[in-house]
Amino acid sequence: MEAKLAFAKESPPLSIISAAKIAGVSLTIDPSLASGAAPTLHLSSGDFIHGINTILRYIARVASVSNFYGQDAIQASHVDQWLEYAPVILSGSVFEPACSFLDGYLASRTFLVSYSLTIADVAVWSNIAGTGQRWESLRRSKKYQNLVRWFNSISLEYASTLDEVISAYVGKRGIGKSPAPSLKEKVHDLKENTSGPEVDLPGAKVGEVCVRFAPEPSGYLHIGHAKAGLLNKYFAERYKGRLIVRFDDTNPSKESNEFVENVLKDIETLGIKYDVVTYTSDYFPKLMEMAENLIKEGKAYVDDTPKEQMRKERMDGVESKCRNNTVQENLALWREMVNGTERGMQCCVRGKLDMQDPNKSLRDPVYYRCNTDPHHRVGSKYKVYPTYDFACPFVDAFEGVTHALRSSEYHDRNAQYYRILQDMGLRRVEIYEFSRLNMVYTLLSKRKLLWFVQNKKVDDWTDPRFPTVQGIVRRGLKIEALIQFILEQGASKNLNLMEWDKLWTINKKIIDPVCARHTAVLTDQRVLLTLTNGPKEPFIKILPRHKKYEGAGKKATTFTNRIWLEYADASVISTGQEVTLMDWGNAIIKEIKTENGIITQLIGELHLEGSVKSTKLKLTWLPDIEDLVSLSLVEFDYLINKKKLEEDEDFIDNLNPCTRRETSALGDPNMRNLKQGEIIQLERKTYYRCDVPFIRPSKPIVLFAIPDGRQQSAAS
Known part of the structure; x- marks a missing residue:
C-alpha cells in the first residue's frame, strides 16, 4: 500500500513515519503543511485520514506485523490508551515524571501491551527519541534502567529502520542507539556504497536477501547457535528479506523429534522470527537425483575403500582405486547403496574434484553414505543419506538463499561449497563468515555434550551447567542479557575466547533493579x-x-x-x-x-x-x-577445569570433579509464594532462580545460584 503523508516541516510526526516503516506501509513524505497543522495521510483511493492517533490506528490495522494493534479488543483498548498518553512525553515539565512512570511500569514487562511489539511501543519510543539530547542525558545517567532496557531493545530490534528515521528528522548523532554498540556498528569490514546506504553483505539488495538458520536436530541449541541465529535474524530484518529455519536432518543416527521440538522452542525463546521452517529431508528425492546425475556426468563415483584407508589417502593426496570406474560400474554400485544391500553398505559416493589440491576439503569429499537407522521424519524409506557438504549448497540454491552465514571454522570448506554448486550447475550463493563464539571452560560440541547426558554427568540438555539456551536460562540468565552480549560481539571474523563473567555482569544489571529481596x-x-x-x-x-x-x-x-x-x-x-x-x-x-x-x-x-x-x-x-521454609541452595561450577582445551586434548581427562554443591537453608515464610523461574536476591548472599517452588513443608524449595560476574569458581 502506498500513501502520502503531509505534515508541517517543523514538527515531523516521528511515530507515524517509524510505524509505517516497521508496518511495511510505503509513504511519500510531503512536509508542506502550514505551521501547527495536524498531519494528514492521503491514500491512493483518494480518501484521507487526519490526525496523528487516527493515522497510527489505521497503520496498525493494515500492518504486515502480526498483532500490531493487540490480539483482541481489550489489548486494542490498552494500545489506544498508550497512543493518547504518548504525546504527554513531549510536554516540557512532564517529561521526567513520565519517564519515571514508564520505568516503573516496564519493570516486569518487555513490551507496553501483551508479549509482542505493538504500535503503542513505536509511538512512545518515537516521542522519547524525539526529545533528542534531553532523553540522551537521562539515558546516560542510568536513572531509569527499566525504561532504558525497553528503549534499547526496540532500538536494536529495528536498528536500520529507526536509525534512518531519527537521523533524518532529529539529527545524525544516534538518538536511538544503545549504550552497547548495535550490531550494525560491529559488523566487520563494512563496505562503502556511494549510491546508497552501507552494505554489510556482498551483493545484498534490500528486499531481495534470503538467509537461513540451519541447525542439525542432534541436540538442543547452545550459545554458539544463538549467535548464528541472531545474526541471521539481524540481516534478514536489515535488508527486509526472508529468514528460513531449516533442519539439516541428514544423519538419522543422531537426530530425533525431541531435538526438533526443542530447537523450535529455543528459537522462539530467542525471539527469532522466521518466514518458514523446512527440512533437508524434504529434498531427499531431488538430492538423490542430483547425485545420480553427477555420477552419469563423471563428476562423482562410488568408492568402497575402507574408511580409515580413505582418510589416509585423502591426507596424502592418493587417488582411490575406484576413481576411474566406468559410469556403468558406478551406477550399479549406486543402486546397491540405494537398496541397502551388503555390497552397497560397503560403499559411499564421492565427488570427483581434485586429489592434489592443497585444500584437503577438495580432495574428493564424500557426498552420500549408507545408513539403515530409521529417520525421525521419513522412517526407513531410505538407506542412503547425503552429507552436509553435499546437501547444504544444493538446498541453499534450491530454496533461494542469497547469503549463507557460516562460522569461520568452515573457512577451508568454502571452496568446496562453491565447487559443488558449480558442478551441480546451480547459481552462486554468497558465503558470509563470522567468528564462532567460544566460551572459557565450555564445550560446545554436541557430540561431547551428548556424552555428558548419556553418562549422567548432568540431568539432561536443560541442565544449568550446560551452555544450551535452556540450560543457561534455567540457571537464571535473562534472554535480554544473552541478546545484548551476542550483539556486542557483532559479525566480526576475529576469533575470540569470551569470559562468562561479562555475560553474567550484563545479566545482573537487568535483574538487580527489579528482583525481590528475601532472607535465609x-x-x-x-x-x-x-x-x-x-x-x-x-x-x-x-x-x-x-x-x-x-x-x-x-x-x-x-x-x-x-x-x-x-x-x-x-x-x-x-x-x-x-x-x-x-x-x-x-x-x-x-x-x-x-x-x-x-x-x-x-x-x-x-x-x-x-x-x-x-x-x-x-x-x-x-x-x-515454625513457618520458616526449607531451602536447598544449589551452586554450579564449570564441567571442565581447563580454560581452553587444545586440539589433541581429551575433554574426559579434564573433567571438573565437583560441579554441583547443595546447601540446606531456612528462608522467610514469604518464599512459599515463589513461582518456578522467579528470580530473587537473598540478602547478603547472591541472586537465585527458583527451580522448584514450594510444594509441601517436607520438600525444600530449590534455588539455583546465579553468577553475578564477580564470583570466582573452583575451576578458575
Whole structure:
C-alpha cells in the first residue's frame, strides 16, 4: 500500500513515519503543511485520514506485523490508551515524571501491551527519541534502567529502520542507539556504497536477501547457535528479506523429534522470527537425483575403500582405486547403496574434484553414505543419506538463499561449497563468515555434550551447567542479557575466547533493579540470638520486597524476641558490641555462650534508638518461628577445569570433579509464594532462580545460584 503523508516541516510526526516503516506501509513524505497543522495521510483511493492517533490506528490495522494493534479488543483498548498518553512525553515539565512512570511500569514487562511489539511501543519510543539530547542525558545517567532496557531493545530490534528515521528528522548523532554498540556498528569490514546506504553483505539488495538458520536436530541449541541465529535474524530484518529455519536432518543416527521440538522452542525463546521452517529431508528425492546425475556426468563415483584407508589417502593426496570406474560400474554400485544391500553398505559416493589440491576439503569429499537407522521424519524409506557438504549448497540454491552465514571454522570448506554448486550447475550463493563464539571452560560440541547426558554427568540438555539456551536460562540468565552480549560481539571474523563473567555482569544489571529481596540462614550454621527486651508477643510488619522498586510487591516480616543469625556473623561479634538488625534497628550483644569453642547462643537487647550509621555489622536475621521454609541452595561450577582445551586434548581427562554443591537453608515464610523461574536476591548472599517452588513443608524449595560476574569458581 502506498500513501502520502503531509505534515508541517517543523514538527515531523516521528511515530507515524517509524510505524509505517516497521508496518511495511510505503509513504511519500510531503512536509508542506502550514505551521501547527495536524498531519494528514492521503491514500491512493483518494480518501484521507487526519490526525496523528487516527493515522497510527489505521497503520496498525493494515500492518504486515502480526498483532500490531493487540490480539483482541481489550489489548486494542490498552494500545489506544498508550497512543493518547504518548504525546504527554513531549510536554516540557512532564517529561521526567513520565519517564519515571514508564520505568516503573516496564519493570516486569518487555513490551507496553501483551508479549509482542505493538504500535503503542513505536509511538512512545518515537516521542522519547524525539526529545533528542534531553532523553540522551537521562539515558546516560542510568536513572531509569527499566525504561532504558525497553528503549534499547526496540532500538536494536529495528536498528536500520529507526536509525534512518531519527537521523533524518532529529539529527545524525544516534538518538536511538544503545549504550552497547548495535550490531550494525560491529559488523566487520563494512563496505562503502556511494549510491546508497552501507552494505554489510556482498551483493545484498534490500528486499531481495534470503538467509537461513540451519541447525542439525542432534541436540538442543547452545550459545554458539544463538549467535548464528541472531545474526541471521539481524540481516534478514536489515535488508527486509526472508529468514528460513531449516533442519539439516541428514544423519538419522543422531537426530530425533525431541531435538526438533526443542530447537523450535529455543528459537522462539530467542525471539527469532522466521518466514518458514523446512527440512533437508524434504529434498531427499531431488538430492538423490542430483547425485545420480553427477555420477552419469563423471563428476562423482562410488568408492568402497575402507574408511580409515580413505582418510589416509585423502591426507596424502592418493587417488582411490575406484576413481576411474566406468559410469556403468558406478551406477550399479549406486543402486546397491540405494537398496541397502551388503555390497552397497560397503560403499559411499564421492565427488570427483581434485586429489592434489592443497585444500584437503577438495580432495574428493564424500557426498552420500549408507545408513539403515530409521529417520525421525521419513522412517526407513531410505538407506542412503547425503552429507552436509553435499546437501547444504544444493538446498541453499534450491530454496533461494542469497547469503549463507557460516562460522569461520568452515573457512577451508568454502571452496568446496562453491565447487559443488558449480558442478551441480546451480547459481552462486554468497558465503558470509563470522567468528564462532567460544566460551572459557565450555564445550560446545554436541557430540561431547551428548556424552555428558548419556553418562549422567548432568540431568539432561536443560541442565544449568550446560551452555544450551535452556540450560543457561534455567540457571537464571535473562534472554535480554544473552541478546545484548551476542550483539556486542557483532559479525566480526576475529576469533575470540569470551569470559562468562561479562555475560553474567550484563545479566545482573537487568535483574538487580527489579528482583525481590528475601532472607535465609544456613540450616547447619545458625545461632540463636535472644533479645531480652524484645517483643513478648510476635508481631508482623508489611515491608517492600525491594526498597527501590514498588513493583516487586510486599512481604510480611515477623518480629520476635528470638531470632536466627548466620554463624559466620555471630563468630565476628564481641560482647558489648552494637550491631544493626536489618529492617529492624540496633541491638547490643550482652553475652556470647560457647561450648567447646563453638558459639551456641547470643544474648542481647534491642537498642532501637541507636544509629545504624555507627555500626560496623549489618546483619540479616530470621524469626524463630515454625513457618520458616526449607531451602536447598544449589551452586554450579564449570564441567571442565581447563580454560581452553587444545586440539589433541581429551575433554574426559579434564573433567571438573565437583560441579554441583547443595546447601540446606531456612528462608522467610514469604518464599512459599515463589513461582518456578522467579528470580530473587537473598540478602547478603547472591541472586537465585527458583527451580522448584514450594510444594509441601517436607520438600525444600530449590534455588539455583546465579553468577553475578564477580564470583570466582573452583575451576578458575
